[in-house]
Amino acid sequence: MTHILDQTDRDLLNRLQDDLPLSHRPFADLALEIGLTENDVLSRIERLKSQGFITRFGPFFDAAAMGGAFCLCAMAVPSAEFETVLTKVNAHDEVAHNYERTHQLNMWFVLATETPEGITATADTIEQETGLIVHRFPKLQEFFIGFRVTA
């Protein structure tokens, strides 16, 4: 079933990608900004969530600032083994997201760990479990994080 977003949904979705205030009635503050009522904002967010336009609403954490680490990793997985390897990789809680991509390196995932050593430990474990190399691409410099997608 397809759902249509009206212009108000789009404006709200764009605003919701920016920071929510740490106030007693944050959605009322946000409603005032974009000319809606608090109840309308709340019901629209619930609907956008239930329809899948919003996958999550809440704080975005930076593992690095918590003393932890993120690392983009990639593997070249033979197609016959893909599902088996996927199950082994995804079984690790440290795998935050994982994408199949069009390249010989066809499995790209992000490890998020509570300590920098956790990256090496998890990647090494995945290598032992799968017999495949886990290439590690930690960020050396971050140029800009725009995040936003215009609805």
Add this chain to the structure above:
Amino acid sequence: MTQTIDDRDIIKALQGGLPITKTPYVEIADALGLSETDLVSRLEVLKSTGVIRRIAAAPNHYKLGMNANGMTVWDVQDDLVAALGAKVGALSFVTHCYERPRALPDWPYNLFAMVHGTSREEVEEKRLEIKTLLGSVCRASDTLYSTRILKKTGLRLRSRE
């Protein structure tokens, strides 16, 4: 029962998301046994130290019609990557831009720029803009399209013993 509520407890209480209610911080504070004022001041500290980047919606790109997601990767000279990365990162259609190490000989690329679009054609047009911007300094490039989301959970803290 008295127990010190540490940052970890606060993060665990919030990692599933914020309640969509009139007073979401009150609900989280109640669950933790804190006052709303205490929770909010703790959250302010977590934001100022960068542990929380922002409190916001994670949109589903695919549902929004952004069906093509291309990780464009570039091999540029190391001494120019900072200046070029800043330019590429400033493009409105680039959502993430990083310098990362090469994995030679298989992987010569050191600059990664994520591009979203409604189609692969649109991503390709945007890729050409980056290519033009980099000019002859770029020695090789590729675009890796995502064909399947295999997992998407975000950060999960492990339970403590």
